Amino acid sequence: MAYNQQSVFGVPSTWEELNANAIELLFTVTLLIGAASFVLMAGGDPETMALVALTGVTVVLLGTALVRFSEYLRTTESSSF
Numbered sequence: 001m002a003y004n005q006q007s008v009f010g011v012p013s014t015w016e017e018l019n020a021n022a023i024e025l026l027f028t029v030t031l032l033i034g035a036a037s038f039v040l041m042a043g044g045d046p047e048t049m050a051l052v053a054l055t056g057v058t059v060v061l062l063g064t065a066l067v068r069f070s071e072y073l074r075t076t077e078s079s080s081f
Contacts, residue, residue, distance in 0.1 A: 015074040019067055026063040033059065 033056035040049040 015070065019070055022063070022067050026060065026067070030056065030060055
């Protein structure tokens with residue numbers, strides 16, 4: 001398939017690429033925080049595990065909100081961007 005400006009499979013925009021990278025980073029951080037939580041749980045430190053789990057939930061919610069906001073800005077036709 002040849003490259004076409006109007007093709008759905010064309011080169012992604014900068015916003016789409018940024019959002020894809022942010023989602024990949026968010027997924028990686030989620031896995032790392034989950035692994036740290038399991039290690040702390042196995043080590044028998046429930047207070048630290050709860051802190052790591054709470055931090056993980058906060059990171060995931062904040063990251064998801066930022067990606068959704070970025071998608072909203074990208075898809076709305078605003079003259080300011």
